Amino acid sequence: MTTRQDTPRDTLRLNVQGMDCGGCERNVETALNRLPQVEQVSASSMNGTVSVTGHALDHDTLSQTLAKLGYPVVDASPKASSSPPWWRTPKGQLVVFSGALLLVAGLLTMSFPEVGSWPFVVATLVGWVPIGQAAWRALRMGNPLTIEMLMSIAALGALTIGAAAEAAVVVFLFAVGELLEGVAAGQARRRIAALANLAPATARLLEGDAIRDVPADTLTPGQRVLVRPGDRVPCDGRIVSGTSHLDESPINGESVPRQRAANDNVWAGTVNLDAALELEVTRGAADNTIARIIHLVEEAQAAKAPVARFIDRFARWYMPLVVGVALLVAVVPPWLTDLAWSESVYRALALLLIACPCALVISTPAAIAAGLSTAARRGLLIKGGAVLEQLGKLKRVAVDKTGTLTAGAPSVTDVEGWDEPSEQEVVRLAAALEQDSSHPMAVAIVEHAERSGVPLGRASEGQAQVGQGVSGRFEGRELTLMSPRQWQGGQAQTARIAALEAQGKTVVLLLDGERALGMLALRDEPREDTPAAIDALNRLGISVVMLSGDNARTVSAMGEQLGIEAEGELMPEDKAQRVRDWQAQGLGPVGKVGDGINDAPALAAADVGIAMGGGTDVALETADAALLKNRVMGVAELVGLSRATLRNVKTNVVLALGFKAIFLVSTLLGVTGMWVAVMADTGATVLVTLNAMRLLGYRFR
Known part of the structure; x- marks a missing residue:
């Protein structure tokens, strides 16, 4: 018999729609954790993804469970451009319809007082239907204490005690809050989806002398493509021919364009500025730099920080505690005081609303997601x-x-001419000897000559002398560039060489026959x-x-x-x-x-x-x-971004708990009512989300 431990352990990552807040995440995690094959679930409203780990996972079972909760599985993460405007979404349409019903109910009751509270009852029930459906779906999946269930209890309870107008306002404000959460979460997701749009859709494939346009995601390693000035690079590749400046800011945030030449590697999504380049594809679309960045960022956002996991655990026992306190508020005061039952029940219902942990639960993941996105763009x-x-x-x-x-490569730090040669002359003669060498020190000397504006020549009869240096003829001279180890010089010159070597520099001598013309010192200098x-x-x-x-x-x-x-x-x-x-x-x-x-x-x-x-x-x-x-x-x-993110998280937690503490006290004292409670919860949720989004504009100092 095959036991669960004998079956392979899998991890599936599903893209879902409609999961926009911490409450949605808990609904998903609670429902999927009840499935026998599931070991661990991590839902991310910021990414719109659910990661499931377990044994012999069945994709169809997971999809059906999520669909029953109201979070259908889609084939891929939605692109930034495919997201409809808010007024075309189900949540947006519910807000418009509920708002219209609430307005009509208000006008009817003011114009025709004899109709009573029935218009508000109708407005409440119509707006409550999707909330009640969500509460029922979560209840069937074993999660009774959801935000939607608390809202249902509060709205229906308000109707029962004759507070129909407030019930209608509560339902409408909840719909507004849900819409705002969805808009904020969608904005965060679009920040990541926009990375995928950096790479062009097509590439100019070279096939012999022919050029044809092909989808960029069909490119395979070994193929060659042409990138014209002004085009985005369609793949990770190596330059075969051409020299041009590239704008690499879409990938690494570097504002200054970098010159790239033959054999240099380039990234997909960068912009070719100056001249045509011929590239050899080194990575396919699924493994290029942009794809790897997106994968890392999405995985990072799904991996919750310790503070986020703590708040999740806090919310799990916080909800039952709130329900218990609300029950006591409804029952105890009428027994101990002369407070009317209707008033105590009303305060208890308002308490349920103000205690909703949406703002608290979203406070951390929203800030973490914004911080990770900002880092990726830089x-x-x-x-x-x-x-x-x-x-x-x-x-x-x-x-x-x-x-x-x-930098990982040496550069010339000191040049000295002894006797008659100037420093520029020492550089010119040394560069002539090193023109045809690929040794890092030779490359450094030639590059130093080019930067100094020294005219470059080329020595003849060049010969590398193992362990000693390089020699050759140039302008009638027998020149040698060598280590000072085998050279016997004057005391002052020897002391100068020792001082430079004590600084961690490598010294080479320039000789004309037996006479020392000067020396150059090189070191791998700090960036x-x-x-x-x-x-x-x-x-x-x-x-x-x-x-x-x-x-x-x-x-x-x-x-x-x-x-x-x-x-x-x-x-x-x-x-x-x-x-x-x-x-x-x-x-x-x-x-x-x-x-x-x-x-x-x-x-x-x-x-x-x-x-x-x-x-x-x-x-x-x-x-x-x-x-x-x-x-x-x-x-x-x-480090700076991390500390800014942690400060943002702390601010969000203080805002969320502060709002709740203030309105919790005012609700218990009967100063504020149900609609104020919902506004406080919705306002806190939107406020912490907007505060987290500030990190998207974080500036590195």
């Missing part, structure tokens, strides 16, 4: 609300040197934003430590230059052990930033691992967050 990928929450708590960040704090990024992290109260596998002298010199602790000659396992030691000493939470395979163990050991976007796939997969911009300042931006 090229900061965060894999979950828990990571976003933890980023703001970091106390120490360990960073790799090469490729993280530095332009590295000093500012370290300063920003320090201002945030975070200490920065460099952990590197490079030689200790170079690492120490770099640490002194940047003003941070530094430790070199570390193996990958040593870096991970340093992180664990800090955690054990209570110096955390600890973040780790890196870009290579050797950083993966430390990234996994850290409380938050952050990968540079230009790093290896291993680093990107191991990390909790990634910096697509390849800028160290992104770490400070992540």
